[in-house]
Amino acid sequence: MKNVTLGLVGVGRIGVMHAKNIAALNGMLNPKGINVTLRLTDVAEEHARNVAADVDAEYVSSVGALLASGVDGLVVATGTVTHPELITAGVDAGIPVFCEKPVALNVADALPVLDYIRDNHGVVQIGHQRRFDAGYLEARRAYQAGELGWIHSLRAVTCDMAPPPVEFLATSGGLFRDCSVHDFDILRWLTGREIVEVYAKGSNNGDPAIGDVGDVDTALALVTFDDGTVGTVSATRYNGAGHDVRLEIQGSSRSLMVGLDQKSAMASAEPGVAFPSGEPHRTFAERFDQAYRSEMAAFVELVLGQRENPCTPEDAVAASRVADAAQDSLASGVPVRVAATVRSSRI
Ligand SMILES: NC(=O)c1ccc[n+]([C@@H]2O[C@H](COP(=O)([O-])OP(=O)(O)OC[C@H]3O[C@@H](n4cnc5c(N)ncnc54)[C@H](O)[C@@H]3O)[C@@H](O)[C@H]2O)c1
Incomplete structure (x- = not known):
């Protein structure tokens, strides 16, 4: 042993x-x-x-x-x-x-x-x-095996049920750096492509203390990849229905959704549709236990x-570049190019 x-x-x-x-x-x-x-x-x-x-x-x-x-x-x-x-x-x-x-x-x-x-x-x-979640792994495999055709749209969603303590948020770097960075990482990892531009908007309709520490409780980023493909990345701290993390990948041949199962924190508005029927996840620890x-x-x-x-530090920093651009766009109100790939503090 x-x-x-x-x-x-x-x-x-x-x-x-x-x-x-x-x-x-x-x-x-x-x-x-x-x-x-x-x-x-x-x-x-x-x-x-x-x-x-x-x-x-x-x-x-x-x-x-x-x-x-x-x-x-x-x-x-x-x-x-x-x-x-x-x-x-x-x-x-x-x-x-x-x-x-x-x-x-x-x-x-x-x-x-x-x-x-x-x-x-x-x-x-x-x-x-x-990167270890069964759904994201299957989506990556299917895309890379050519089963989806070419991707026309990507929609990534990360919703917490309730915000973490405001003291945590004050030093978290902001919603895109703390939360959506997972989506930025998974989009790069899944598509093998770089995100080159981000246009972000945010809102604060929950606890005003979140705005007081310079953060937003809800945000959406329009991301553009290096081949022109577009996608959206959205996040909130106030999803009463449950902890909801999903990714829709729509391709020219087939579409997949990661996080669509009996525990999805989403109900159908269609009469007579019982799916999903399970108890939604409440926390990130439950959702990503495996x-x-x-x-x-x-x-x-x-x-x-x-x-x-x-997951190398270089990969993680590449996702953080997108998060930084999203935070900049949120602050400036205009689309922001993701910084050219500076890989060293000495350059
Ligand atoms: N991968 C994920 O899904 C995920 C989810 C949540 C948080 N995180 C990350 O995990 C990190 C921690 O987040 P958290 O929500 O658990 O924070 P937290 O504030 O709840 O916990 C941090 C803990 O570290 C201790 N601590 C701080 N500085 C220390 C030091 N120098 N030596 C020893 N102990 C020290 C604190 O006392 C506290 O118990 C953050 O960087 C966050 O971005 C990742």
Whole structure:
């Protein structure tokens, strides 16, 4: 049996979920001859001790102590502003890092991190879990196999049921950087094309505190790809019907919708139509449960050198470029070209 010890830093909204998933990984990985153990830390000490006790992990007092304890891989699930320093710390320790999206608050802050990773031969996987979701994987396979023909329209939707705390939103970078960045990533990954222009609009009809911290609660971006194909990316924090993440891909031969199943948070207005009949997902953790587990299993395999990196920092920053352009368009009210691909802070 190969033993892998992961060190997790940050056990807030998503970190707790990762802690539970890592604790449950052995069911999936023991049959492959891999055994995973977990150490974790958070500046909220008492909370971290409780989480550690809940998932049978070891609590460690600081990031420094975690790295010094000889973990094989570092999982970063702290707020976005801390990602650069923690990625750097993991690279300095000479171990693979899994970091939640995004690499940094914006592309300008991310470029020195990319340089540091490259210069020091770091291995860093970024958390765009939709790349592991069965529906998105099937849509990509079908498109790339030519089953859809050429794509004429793409519509990506990400709706939270309720906003996260305003304190979180204040440092999240804005709705496009925090939320729609997943859609920007998946559109690039699925089509193999670059988004070259974004025209964004937003609104604030929910809690005024969201506007007070400079964010919007709902937004829509019209995106144009490098072959002229157009698509829309929309997001809201106020979807009472449930957590709703979908992607419509309409092709010249066939169309598919990711996220259309019995749990879709959408009812038909047509008389006599009972579909969908299930209870909708309420959170991102429920909607992407399978994807988050597969993503963490992939990180363990990356730590063991058994697979390619499924989401590189360069890929994540490419999605962040689109998010930056969307935030700029939202602020300026005009379409914004996605910045030419500057790949280094030194250029
Ligand atoms: N992939 C996804 O679907 C997804 C979903 C939600 C959040 N995220 C990303 O995950 C990150 C965390 O989001 P969240 O909602 O869990 O935030 P959160 O504020 O709920 O949790 C962050 C946790 O990190 C701890 N922390 C902060 N700085 C620390 C430090 N230096 N050392 C140790 N602990 C520290 C905080 O005490 C807190 O418990 C964000 O970057 C966000 O963009 C990704």
